Amino acid sequence: xxxxxxxxxxxxxxxxxxxxxxxxxxxxxxxxxxxxxxxxxxxxxxxxxxxxxxxxxxxxxxxxxxxxxxxxxxxxxxxxxxxxxxxxxxxxxxxxxxxxxxxxxxxxxxxxxxxxxxxxxxxxxxxxxxxxxxxxxxxxxxxxxxxxxxxxxxxxxxxxxxxxxxxxxxxxxxxxxxxxxxxxxxxxxxxxxxxxxxxxxxxxxxxxxxxxxxxxxxxxxxxxxxxxxxxxxxxxxxxxxxxxxxxxxxxxxxxxxxxxxxxxxxxxxxxxxxxxxxxxxxxxxxxxxxxxxxxxxxxxxxxxxxxxxxxxxxxxxxxxxxxxxxxxxxxxxx
Amino acid sequence: xxxxxxxxxxxxxxxxxxxxxxxxxxxxxxxxxxxxxxxxxxxxxxxxxxxxxxxxxxxxxxxxxxxxxxxxxxxxxxxxxxxxxxxxxxxxxxxxxxxxxxxxxxxxxxxxxxxxxxxxxxxxxxxxxxxxxxxxxxxxxxxxxxxxxxxxxxxxxxxxxxxxxxxxxxxxxxxxxxxxxxxxxxxxxxxxxxxxxxxxxxxxxxxxxxxxxxxxxxxxxxxxxxxxxxxxxxxxxxxxxxxxxxxxxxxxxxxxxxxxxxxxxxxxxxxxxxxxxxxxxxxxxxxxxxxxxxxxxxxxxxxxxxxxxxxxxxxxxxxxxxxxxxxxxxxxxxxxxxxxxxxxx
Numbered sequence: 001x002x003x004x005x006x007x008x009x010x011x012x013x014x015x016x017x018x019x020x021x022x023x024x025x026x027x028x029x030x031x032x033x034x035x036x037x038x039x040x041x042x043x044x045x046x047x048x049x050x051x052x053x054x055x056x057x058x059x060x061x062x063x064x065x066x067x068x069x070x071x072x073x074x075x076x077x078x079x080x081x082x083x084x085x086x087x088x089x090x091x092x093x094x095x096x097x098x099x100x101x102x103x104x105x106x107x108x109x110x111x112x113x114x115x116x117x118x119x120x121x122x123x124x125x126x127x128x129x130x131x132x133x134x135x136x137x138x139x140x141x142x143x144x145x146x147x148x149x150x151x152x153x154x155x156x157x158x159x160x161x162x163x164x165x166x167x168x169x170x171x172x173x174x175x176x177x178x179x180x181x182x183x184x185x186x187x188x189x190x191x192x193x194x195x196x197x198x199x200x201x202x203x204x205x206x207x208x209x210x211x212x213x214x215x216x217x218x219x220x221x222x223x224x225x226x227x228x229x230x231x232x233x234x235x236x237x238x239x240x241x242x243x244x245x246x247x248x249x250x251x252x253x254x255x256x257x258x259x260x261x262x263x264x265x266x267x268x269x270x271x272x273x274x275x276x277x278x279x280x281x282x283x284x285x286x287x288x289x290x291x292x293x294x295x296x297x298x299x300x301x302x303x304x305x306x307x308x309x310x311x312x313x314x315x316x317x318x319x320x321x322x323x324x325x326x327x328x329x330x331x332x333x334x
Numbered sequence: 335x336x337x338x339x340x341x342x343x344x345x346x347x348x349x350x351x352x353x354x355x356x357x358x359x360x361x362x363x364x365x366x367x368x369x370x371x372x373x374x375x376x377x378x379x380x381x382x383x384x385x386x387x388x389x390x391x392x393x394x395x396x397x398x399x400x401x402x403x404x405x406x407x408x409x410x411x412x413x414x415x416x417x418x419x420x421x422x423x424x425x426x427x428x429x430x431x432x433x434x435x436x437x438x439x440x441x442x443x444x445x446x447x448x449x450x451x452x453x454x455x456x457x458x459x460x461x462x463x464x465x466x467x468x469x470x471x472x473x474x475x476x477x478x479x480x481x482x483x484x485x486x487x488x489x490x491x492x493x494x495x496x497x498x499x500x501x502x503x504x505x506x507x508x509x510x511x512x513x514x515x516x517x518x519x520x521x522x523x524x525x526x527x528x529x530x531x532x533x534x535x536x537x538x539x540x541x542x543x544x545x546x547x548x549x550x551x552x553x554x555x556x557x558x559x560x561x562x563x564x565x566x567x568x569x570x571x572x573x574x575x576x577x578x579x580x581x582x583x584x585x586x587x588x589x590x591x592x593x594x595x596x597x598x599x600x601x602x603x604x605x606x607x608x609x610x611x612x613x614x615x616x617x618x619x620x621x622x623x624x625x626x627x628x629x630x631x632x633x634x635x636x637x638x639x640x641x642x643x644x645x646x647x648x649x650x651x652x653x654x655x656x657x658x659x660x661x662x663x664x665x666x667x668x669x670x671x672x673x674x675x676x677x678x679x
Contacts, residue, residue: 061651087650091600093589094640097393101644104385118498118595183484183599189493207484 045079048299051108052083053291056098057138058115060090060211064239064263065283069138071332072287073111080295092119099123109133109294111287114140114147115187121147133297137286139187141309150297151305153289155281155313157187161194163314164234164258164279165203171276173232173256174201177223181210181240188236191260195234204230208240216240217247224251232256232276238263245274262317264329270322281313284333359616360628362668366614367631367638370660374642381645384521391523394637395530398630399585400604401611402533403577405629406541408612410574411554411621412468414457416475417578418604423479424450424579424586425596426487429496439504447583453479454579458572480602487598500594512584513592526588530630533581537626550574554621610657611636614664635660 055073059066070086077084085107089095096119102110103126110127114120117140124147127134136144136152144152168176176199178192196203206223209215224230224247233248233255235241241259248255256276259266261283269275289310296302304310317325328334355361374381381390400417407414427449432442453475460471484494491497499505514525541547549570552560561567590596613619614635615628639660643653 061654085647087644091604092593092597093396093600094393096593097389097641098644100389100392101380101386101641104383104389105380105645116495116593116597118495118593119597121594122592183494185599186493186495 046081046295046299048081048295050081050083051295051298052085052105053077053109053111053294054085054087054102054105054107055111055137055287055290056095056102057086057088057113058090058092058095059088059113065237065261068263068283068332068334069287072284072289073291074287075284076288076291076295080292082291082295084291092116096120096123099127103127103130103132106130107132108298109135109291111135111137111290111294112149113138114143115185117143117147124149133294135290135293137290138281138283144309145307150303151293152309153286153293153312154309155311156309157190158194158197159311160260160279160281160314161191161196162198163194163316164191164260165195165198167277167279167316168195168199168201168232168234168258171232171256173199175227175230176201176203176232176234177206177220177230177255178203179206179208179216179220179233179235179240179244181208181216181235181237183207191236192234210237210240213239213243217243217250220244220247221250224248224253224255228253230255232258235259237261238266238278241266241269241275241278245269262325262329262334264326267322267326267329267334270317270319271326273319277316277318279314280317280334282315282334283312285312359623359625359668360631361616362671363615363628363631363635363664365671366660366664366667367635370635370638370642374638374646378642378645378647381642384519386641386645388521388523390637390641391527391634392637393641394630394634395524395526396585396588397607397611397636398530398633399526399533399588400578400581400608401615401629401633402530402537402626403574403581404605404608405612405615405617405624405626405632406537406550407574407578408609408617408619409541409554409621409624410550410571411557412461412571412574413472413609414575414578415469415472415605416453416457416479417472417582417608418606419476419479419483419601420450420453420579420582421585421589421604422483422596422598422601423453424583425590426483426496426586426598428587429499429590429596430487430490432499432502433497434490436502439499439502439508441504442499443508443587446586447580450579450583450586451576452579454576454582455572457579458568458575461575462568462571476605483598483601494599495597496595498594499590505591508587509591512587512590524592529584529588530633533584534626534630541626546570546573551622554623556622607636610661614661614668616668632664635664 057066074084087098089098099112100123110132112134114136124134128148134149136149138154141152141154141156178195180188182188192205208219233244235244238259238261241257242265244257248257258276259278262278262280266275266278270278293304325334380386404417424446428442428446431445432439457472457475461468487494487496515522516525549565552565553567553570557567611632612629615632617624639657
């Protein structure tokens, strides 16, 4: 019985220790907030009032690409003495409601993605009507002007796809599989259509379940096994490139893996030749420029682009540039 | 607890209003909703402003419209995992039918109602015929609908979203019905809030004032016992599934007419949101207990949490965590309130 009590007290102590460890993670968040506050207090390089900018994207939970966009936006916000709010939802209706919430709050500027332009139309119109300047980023360049946004900052997906098609031609590829990891994303369809447009060989679209990496791997692997003549695989997001490499190993295929977008892993794989090339749209720049342009507009009524989108890509990255970019990718800005 | 033996039948005893209130399934969730509201009113700037409240109500209504029939279905002892994508299917059908046939938009809306009801009938019919758990049947429907949404849209439109039908005949009147904005005292309220309240009222009346309502409670409480006393079990369950598909049609038309075009990949995962709203509102997973008003309160809690986190400017990454915690707390509160109510009854 006494021994049992000892065990119980050890277990309780252990549980307490674990819960304290749990608390320290909250401390980490608090510390991070403090850091942010400190950087915002001491980091302002301008003497304008403290404006608030809300960024609302169509990203799902935990997306590396959007982390980089956020980093850029946060950096510009710190510099411009701006309070930066970020929210996201991958359902159009929910994203529109988030824009509504930002308008209700009466923010000084809104950055929004138009991956689902029809869903965002009325919410953006409401923001414009309320006199809040809106900048669109990343997707929806063709709708940005119609919605009366100041500027669109991003990459034209079709042009980026065409650049990939050209690069594949240069590398003498004949048969490409374009891996779409988000069913229902118009931008992704445009990318693959762009590849199809300029590529001399054949392009096949392969839809995969992007939220489930093992499913992505098995789908790509099955495709490569079923058709050994495939000599190039193009993934539409950096995390999927690595998965496609694993699938290639499983299938014993010789196909070259290329990808849209960049992360630390992709930079490393480019460096050691596992991947052929990446086409980058510089997400950091999209976040940074959007916030900075809102500041410029409020401060000086400046707009950029002359009514045309400000393009942040495509930038083809091969082995030669990868070494330099790796250190930037490691710190989460490329 | 008194030791006197009641002389009359206990079911005919007059109970005090307070005691009756304590016995309501939604009481726990109402307490929870008040707590959530007060919390966000204190910590979130802009949450209690009328514009903010209208955004919260709209968010709640888009969930609530579906949570009502889902709650009824759960009271009837079944699940519907296809409810989320069915909303998208319904919107896609009316949009693409109108577009392809170059028909008046109302024709598409009508066809969509018929097809969506047929999907609901299919769910109910398969369930009662095969005797398989509803979890399996509707999981199958969910996957089939997800595939069909994308497959048909690509086949018909050539892309993953439908073409805009905003310039077609009948669009304006349909938009007025499903997606108009009512301005009350300078604040915009979406018409879905009215649809939602209407559905709650209708469902409450069915549950509490009609024979069908008794059947719903009976089939959820015990299928065999219900059958033995002459309740049409199969018809009731099929009806419940068709109720879900009817609401999915309303929600789907709203989606279409507020945005002119529909994304084919949406709606996945929403079914759990509806189930959560019903459970927070006091529905039991095992069936036979719950209320329509409770589902509305559950949807309101969901909407308040969802938008409150945004108004409070918290890190949105934690949203799901809070939602999970809310669900647990609300359900625990429900159980506790019910236990207290039963102990004092």
